[in-house]
Amino acid sequence: MARKSFMYSVLEAVQYEMRQDKNMIWIFELTPPVASTPGKPVINLETEFGRKRVVNTGIDENWMAGCVLGAGLAGSKAVTYIPYQGNCMCFQMLQNHAGKLRSMTGGDAGMPVVFILEMTGQTPGFAGQHSDYEIDTYYAHIPGLKTVIPSNPTDAKGMMVSAIRDPNPVVFLWADALRTLIEDVPDEQFTTPLDKAAVRTTGSDITVVGSGGGMPEVLKATEQLQKAGMKVETIDLRSLKPMDTETLVKSVQKTKRLLTVDQSYYTLCPGAEVIARVAENVEGARYKRVAFPDAPPPASPEMFLWMRPNADHIVGAAKKLVG
Amino acid sequence: MARKSFMYSVLEAVQYEMRQDKNMIWIFELTPPVASTPGKPVINLETEFGRKRVVNTGIDENWMAGCVLGAGLAGSKAVTYIPYQGNCMCFQMLQNHAGKLRSMTGGDAGMPVVFILEMTGQTPGFAGQHSDYEIDTYYAHIPGLKTVIPSNPTDAKGMMVSAIRDPNPVVFLWADALRTLIEDVPDEQFTTPLDKAAVRTTGSDITVVGSGGGMPEVLKATEQLQKAGMKVETIDLRSLKPMDTETLVKSVQKTKRLLTVDQSYYTLCPGAEVIARVAENVEGARYKRVAFPDAPPPASPEMFLWMRPNADHIVGAAKKLVG
Amino acid sequence: MGERDKHPSRTAETDRTSSTSRRTFLKGIAGAGAAISLGSKVAWANGEIGFWAKDLTAEQLIHMYTTIQRIRWYERTMVDKMLTEPNYRGYNHFYAGQEAVATGVSAALKNTGGIMEADLVYSTHRPSGHAIAKGVDVRKMAAEYDFRATGLNKGYGGEMHIADKSVGFMGADGMIGPGPVIATGSAFAIRARGSKQVVVNYGGDGTYATPHFHSTLNNATLLKLPFIYVLENNLYHQYAHYSYSTPMKDIATAAKTYGISGVVVDGQDVFQVYNAAKEAVERARAGEGPTLIEAKTYRYYNHWGAPGAKPGELGAFGYDPLAITSFRPEREVRAWMARDPVDISRNALISWKVLDRAKADAIEAAAKKEMIEAFAWADKQPMAKPEDGLKNVFVEGTVPPRQFG
Amino acid sequence: MGERDKHPSRTAETDRTSSTSRRTFLKGIAGAGAAISLGSKVAWANGEIGFWAKDLTAEQLIHMYTTIQRIRWYERTMVDKMLTEPNYRGYNHFYAGQEAVATGVSAALKNTGGIMEADLVYSTHRPSGHAIAKGVDVRKMAAEYDFRATGLNKGYGGEMHIADKSVGFMGADGMIGPGPVIATGSAFAIRARGSKQVVVNYGGDGTYATPHFHSTLNNATLLKLPFIYVLENNLYHQYAHYSYSTPMKDIATAAKTYGISGVVVDGQDVFQVYNAAKEAVERARAGEGPTLIEAKTYRYYNHWGAPGAKPGELGAFGYDPLAITSFRPEREVRAWMARDPVDISRNALISWKVLDRAKADAIEAAAKKEMIEAFAWADKQPMAKPEDGLKNVFVEGTVPPRQFG
Numbered sequence A, B: 001m002a003r004k005s006f007m008y009s010v011l012e013a014v015q016y017e018m019r020q021d022k023n024m025i026w027i028f029e030l031t032p033p034v035a036s037t038p039g040k041p042v043i044n045l046e047t048e049f050g051r052k053r054v055v056n057t058g059i060d061e062n063w064m065a066g067c068v069l070g071a072g073l074a075g076s077k078a079v080t081y082i083p084y085q086g087n088c089m090c091f092q093m094l095q096n097h098a099g100k101l102r103s104m105t106g107g108d109a110g111m112p113v114v115f116i117l118e119m120t121g122q123t124p125g126f127a128g129q130h131s132d133y134e135i136d137t138y139y140a141h142i143p144g145l146k147t148v149i150p151s152n153p154t155d156a157k158g159m160m161v162s163a164i165r166d167p168n169p170v171v172f173l174w175a176d177a178l179r180t181l182i183e184d185v186p187d188e189q190f191t192t193p194l195d196k197a198a199v200r201t202t203g204s205d206i207t208v209v210g211s212g213g214g215m216p217e218v219l220k221a222t223e224q225l226q227k228a229g230m231k232v233e234t235i236d237l238r239s240l241k242p243m244d245t246e247t248l249v250k251s252v253q254k255t256k257r258l259l260t261v262d263q264s265y266y267t268l269c270p271g272a273e274v275i276a277r278v279a280e281n282v283e284g285a286r287y288k289r290v291a292f293p294d295a296p297p298p299a300s301p302e303m304f305l306w307m308r309p310n311a312d313h314i315v316g317a318a319k320k321l322v323g
Numbered sequence C, D: 001m002g003e004r005d006k007h008p009s010r011t012a013e014t015d016r017t018s019s020t021s022r023r024t025f026l027k028g029i030a031g032a033g034a035a036i037s038l039g040s041k042v043a044w045a046n047g048e049i050g051f052w053a054k055d056l057t058a059e060q061l062i063h064m065y066t067t068i069q070r071i072r073w074y075e076r077t078m079v080d081k082m083l084t085e086p087n088y089r090g091y092n093h094f095y096a097g098q099e100a101v102a103t104g105v106s107a108a109l110k111n112t113g114g115i116m117e118a119d120l121v122y123s124t125h126r127p128s129g130h131a132i133a134k135g136v137d138v139r140k141m142a143a144e145y146d147f148r149a150t151g152l153n154k155g156y157g158g159e160m161h162i163a164d165k166s167v168g169f170m171g172a173d174g175m176i177g178p179g180p181v182i183a184t185g186s187a188f189a190i191r192a193r194g195s196k197q198v199v200v201n202y203g204g205d206g207t208y209a210t211p212h213f214h215s216t217l218n219n220a221t222l223l224k225l226p227f228i229y230v231l232e233n234n235l236y237h238q239y240a241h242y243s244y245s246t247p248m249k250d251i252a253t254a255a256k257t258y259g260i261s262g263v264v265v266d267g268q269d270v271f272q273v274y275n276a277a278k279e280a281v282e283r284a285r286a287g288e289g290p291t292l293i294e295a296k297t298y299r300y301y302n303h304w305g306a307p308g309a310k311p312g313e314l315g316a317f318g319y320d321p322l323a324i325t326s327f328r329p330e331r332e333v334r335a336w337m338a339r340d341p342v343d344i345s346r347n348a349l350i351s352w353k354v355l356d357r358a359k360a361d362a363i364e365a366a367a368k369k370e371m372i373e374a375f376a377w378a379d380k381q382p383m384a385k386p387e388d389g390l391k392n393v394f395v396e397g398t399v400p401p402r403q404f405g
Ligand SMILES: Cc1ncc(C[n+]2csc(CCOP(=O)(O)OP(=O)(O)O)c2C)c(N)n1
Pocket: B030, B059, B083, B085, B086, B089, C125, C126, C174, C175, C176, C177, C203, C204, C205, C206, C207, C234, C236, C237, C238, C303
């Protein structure tokens, strides 16, 4: 156990798997697979495994995605870390190939690969293209992909191990705002399921559902609400596809109040799916969404910070819903 | 007034606008802009306007989308018809550029352009890549684009006129299954709003909401249900973004039963957004979704036709919801 | 588009002997057009291609001829079904006319040992020839083309998605562009794990204009991948001549930009294709990087064929009468048919005394019989179970049905 | 990656006169490394470039020099703010070192008349020089870099999205790849409507590896578009040398594949850039199609700079100390700084007797003063109103707030 960042936790998971499997590869573009943490050795996949297995490419994220997909089809485990600027450059490759090849070949195609897609959304001062958080919806709608979005270093490590060992293509959404989180994470390999939401606090007044980069503010709001006496059941989705309907439905059956929180644009945000699933299964509940408006995030900090959902917004919406 | 197909109706709209505006262009790849109908002149945009304004390109749908976007930025109205095989090749161009440029430039960028994106989903015998219907969700999540999906030749004409005259980029989803529909469509230009759902039948027992290529089966089911004595309010979304919340909410306030129907994959299908919007605004209603499972459509007609939502499925689900 | 006139029209030399297959072809299209009119220029080739083909064993040479005939008769048998059986459901992007390309390439590859040992082939929306040449079971293929539960891919894929990794046939792909990119990924994995495999990607002239073309060759070059791009230039992508999307006459010249080897071969001559492929394979196996091979070839049929087609009409075989932007002149179709890959290989082997006429005829008869039996077998196979559509989304389990609400 | 050694390391010739700007630059970085060590080879150029620059009026020549100085001082003033004002919010991908490229190109363009008449320029994530050379108001630019409500783009865009269509500056774009494709669309519209405009697209060496590069040149070629791709090869894309993504030394040679004109110019010499641009513009206006111009140049600063930076540390100016895959050797940085575009233009104009030293100094002083005033004006501009974030999604109206639930 040692204090580790999101990046260190993930690279520790990858390093272990790459040591076990001499065929496994890692493709990156800007972000070198390097991380350090006090008291632990620096991890540098490029120097440890060499440039035949770990490659820095040109600016061609569609190729990066196609490369790991092709590597997987040829029987090698493969992971790519795609920077947020390119996280839709590779969209068609995942939507029409990675997600469909297994079905279209009746099971012949094997794709033991992981697409790490970085997303931002947390940084004032960068306009639409450089502060988008919208890809959760795009990728979660694709069938044949498992789309997960861990929200802390521990989950990130456990879910990365599971993702690498999963024989299916996994989209690992990497909310960049979480890079500053540091916590104690076990040194040994462990797995965290790719299809289970995590109930972060239990309560009977309201269910609050968030995910990924939105979770720090959700947890902050939860604390404030609890201090104000509200019994909040807070759920971290962790996996967008498959979505853990059971955990969601069970919770709202109890609380009859559901508030979803998204950094993604309102229309068709993951919270819409959460509400729809619950509404199909629970009667007489009340619903509300907090989300980014249907507008590209402007650069100006004044505009952006007003628009981005935060703990105050969540507290306000929860109070209205319960009150 | 004359009987016209979907294609004839749309090309009639386009032909008129291109005659008014000598700068307007049309880019296509496989589908020549040609249509005929008994008793009316053949429309052929390529021969009428010449190959400087109407161009058949190589297999590069991302370029097609970028081309009309750039034409629009330079002050020329522009339309492209992208075949269904390429309808996600151009995704990033719309997601990160067409949808964001106006906001990112504080209004400096003008994009009076229309992206016609063909989608299929209706054809047994073609596997995942060639029978997808999933793009409604992908494109509707993008801010800064108006995303519409007409379901009959009349709406197609009126909405195409509106789309061309709209100063914003419009995604015009073209459900290929509708090409066989033929109906009387006015000869003169008329406009149909890009932000209003159409109430196809009024009723007080249940609200059924569909769109685009799914509408023929929705209307068939409506008739069957009406014959069985159910008062069905059937709504055709027509526009996915902006979505006409008011019409939806008003209807479910009355019926307290909402059934959504989608050809798109279940998770994050447009129906999820419909339910979420209504659930945020109506209390005590019941909800159900009919949608394509979260699976790429298999080629085998036996599998595919069993999976694709049809009138029987809709009738069954409506009866369960009301009963 | 002033570049268009750099493309000479492709005509071909008369060849007086015909196999049964070619003779019946010509008969088949006779009603649809005027008399045969042939030019005098051969389809040409350049590059420094060796002549190893002549050194192959008789068995290997006969295998090539047999493969060409098997592909041809797979197509012919299917055509006949489409024309005569109203309930038949299969469709096809016919490979007839192009058989020498896949046959010559696969003859230079290792086709056994699965994905960790075989050479890997990525195919296109026009996969039948690539698959048969790589060794895919034709009965299962025929069953897959008709979406049967016991088809090669259990009825999930149909023609455009056949795949069989056990022989290194990585699959057809219905999209134009991404396939080659994915194929370089397999080549990357091979280089990383140090195995001796090579990866072949087939693509049409239509793939040149895709953004993926640059991506593929640039990355294959930079990483020196064991990768061979076999570009089958059959002059058309759907209903447009390749000059609408390609500024140069020989697409292989694009290799020069990357500093890799590019070669043009006569795609109708299986031995020339084999020679070029063998050189490229040896280079790739030796770690010397990728090759772009452009095979000049021609498809005899329309872009696509489906049941209910009638000769001479849209969707049928031979011509593209409704093509808008550009179309295939009948003269051109017939000229290419006169340089039939079946005849060229047959005549060569007879002149090399590897075969005599009787043996050649017997091989053809056997191929025909095999394919008729394969399709007959396919016809008797069970249909897919509807609920199985929920399988094979992931390796494990099924996804929930959602169509019932 | 054996192709790497085809790339000679770029060194440059000593130049003994220095402008104030260069002298202070050298002082600024003096603490960060060893003594200046310069090679003897000039940055080179080829192609048949005319010599129209010498025929320009003195006024036009002085305008070029003035533009270079204005760009340089825009950058320098911003650097100073970043180093000294803790509350300053603007960031920048500095253009310093590359000024001659944008200046030479814009000198060959029509910069008035808006989108229906002006020549149109598409820029990158490194837009300041392109914008200033095209005639964008620097006060509004400075305000935009600090997200002010009265900024060029009302605070919505910041550095990477400045745009001003009134002068034909179509905007920066933060993505690498799509910009050039979009730019060809403007060229297409121009050809279709028959206006005499041309479109210039700027792109870095990093754009070569994008799939869009092929798409752009192929379509521009096939459609003979009035399009000029100015590829600023500053040797690096972020922290990787261009040899990691490009197999050839001169990216301009890629033009040969398409059969279009490709030319390499010394990007430090504004007159050489102007000559190449002028030739390309004339060709485009005459309907003779596109040109690829590769300008060999260099950025003096780190890839990116933001407030709080300290000299010699990551994120600051001069070097990339934490770069992993490859990094810029100090020797290389200093060698390029010795061929400073400010000095080269200044010396040329003095030797041509277009300027004397006093006048040249006065121009520089005026540029410096203008920029200090521009940033001071920007500092006093109002912040954006939060609710305005809901505007400018569409031309009309606002979108609903959704963050409050
Ligand atoms: C991305 C994409 N766009 C369009 C299509 C439709 N399409 C199918 S085949 C084809 C032509 C392919 O031409 P070519 O590569 O020359 O192969 P050929 O058919 O001649 O064998 C096209 C455009 C597609 N499959 N994928």
